[in-house]
Amino acid sequence: MSIQRTARDARHRLRQDEIIVAARRCFRQHGFHAASMAQLASEAQLSVGQIYRYFTNKDAIIEEIVKRIVDSRVHEMLATSSNVHLCELLAWRQMQNSDDEALMMEVAAEATRNPRIAKMMADADERMFRHACEKASRMHPGFSAERIHASVEIIAVLVDGTSYRRLTPQKASPERLYTLYQHINDLLFKTEES
Amino acid sequence: MSIQRTARDARHRLRQDEIIVAARRCFRQHGFHAASMAQLASEAQLSVGQIYRYFTNKDAIIEEIVKRIVDSRVHEMLATSSNVHLCELLAWRQMQNSDDEALMMEVAAEATRNPRIAKMMADADERMFRHACEKASRMHPGFSAERIHASVEIIAVLVDGTSYRRLTPQKASPERLYTLYQHINDLLFKTEES
Numbered sequence: 001m002s003i004q005r006t007a008r009d010a011r012h013r014l015r016q017d018e019i020i021v022a023a024r025r026c027f028r029q030h031g032f033h034a035a036s037m038a039q040l041a042s043e044a045q046l047s048v049g050q051i052y053r054y055f056t057n058k059d060a061i062i063e064e065i066v067k068r069i070v071d072s073r074v075h076e077m078l079a080t081s082s083n084v085h086l087c088e089l090l091a092w093r094q095m096q097n098s099d100d101e102a103l104m105m106e107v108a109a110e111a112t113r114n115p116r117i118a119k120m121m122a123d124a125d126e127r128m129f130r131h132a133c134e135k136a137s138r139m140h141p142g143f144s145a146e147r148i149h150a151s152v153e154i155i156a157v158l159v160d161g162t163s164y165r166r167l168t169p170q171k172a173s174p175e176r177l178y179t180l181y182q183h184i185n186d187l188l189f190k191t192e193e194s
Numbered sequence: 195m196s197i198q199r200t201a202r203d204a205r206h207r208l209r210q211d212e213i214i215v216a217a218r219r220c221f222r223q224h225g226f227h228a229a230s231m232a233q234l235a236s237e238a239q240l241s242v243g244q245i246y247r248y249f250t251n252k253d254a255i256i257e258e259i260v261k262r263i264v265d266s267r268v269h270e271m272l273a274t275s276s277n278v279h280l281c282e283l284l285a286w287r288q289m290q291n292s293d294d295e296a297l298m299m300e301v302a303a304e305a306t307r308n309p310r311i312a313k314m315m316a317d318a319d320e321r322m323f324r325h326a327c328e329k330a331s332r333m334h335p336g337f338s339a340e341r342i343h344a345s346v347e348i349i350a351v352l353v354d355g356t357s358y359r360r361l362t363p364q365k366a367s368p369e370r371l372y373t374l375y376q377h378i379n380d381l382l383f384k385t386e387e388s
Binding site for chain 2 (some may be wrong): 033109152191
């Protein structure tokens with residue numbers, strides 16, 4: 001690859017990153033549905049025409065944002081070695097990046113009316129779920145695929161439910177929740193198949 | 195109360211109901227943030243001025259929608275006598291009214307940028323949580339308030355997480371999930387305090 005080509009590619013990626021940063025800010029402020037390509041271009045200090053050189057439409061920008069959020073979540077999930085950490089996250093609600101969470105809430109709201117966004121959300125969940133099951137299978141080789149799926153699904157419900165509930169004040173004692181979450185984790189991953 | 199007054203009140207309630215129905219449709223289609231009072235009036239086949247006679251602004255309409263959703267959820271929760279039903283709802287994702295759920299997702303997305311909507315959501319959750327704790331206390335008089343709060347919080351996480359995950363395809367076997375949810379329910383409500 002020529003030096004010129006490499007420099008051009010780097011410039012392209014940098015510009016793409018700038019658009020994503022501006023779009024995230026814009027979507028957080030106005031919502032996906034209300035934010036226009038014109039607002040987005042203005043936020044990125046680019047012309048609408050320039051934006052279209054990088055993304056064919058607003059949905060393509062949302063797709064790239066979701067892709068990056070899922071990449072970082074998969075990375076984080078694979079990096080943590082135990083579920084003790086997970087019980088802590090759930091009980092103290094020390095969840096993921098709160099800006100990412102708000103954007104995913106936006107994706108969820110939009111998914112209820114836009115089939116393309118619903119498809120994006122389904123693909124993202126599929127990818128996250130697959131990685132989580134692979135990890136759980138490696139840690140619990142004796143478990144059947146069915147049991148792994150069910151246990152991972154319940155963990156996903158707990159993680160997504162906690163993200164949602166973080167929007168309202170915590171009403172239970174985190175210490176007490178921690179103990180209960182540890183019991184639930186044992187139930188999901190330490191008990192025999194039943 | 196005079197017959198005239200009664201008739202006027204009934205007309206007022208009827209008109210208010212019509213506005214709520216139109217607003218729900220409008221919000222579902224465009225999102226809270228994008229839907230304008232003008233669109234809403236057109237959907238309800240009223241003038242903007244007429245809408246303002248019933249609701250001071252868009253937030254007041256959202257508040258009434260949220261109030262009605264919570265009323266119906268509290269009613270439903272108090273009507274079901276056992277948690278077996280709950281485990282079924284979770285496992286088979288036979289959740290509440292899916293239109294209500296989509297609107298609450300919209301509320302959640304809007305709550306991340308609008309403090310008044312966040313306050314509304316917090317009040318709604320507070321009310322729901324209080325009723326759930328009172329019911330759980332009646333069913334488990336030996337449990338401490340702290341334990342009731344923690345168990346109810348985990349049920350709320352499971353319910354909200356399942357609502358959220360209903361937006362993507364189910365990947366685990368409902369029968370297997372049902373068994374696990376029953377064990378979790380026993381853990382939350384049948385085991386001694388620990």
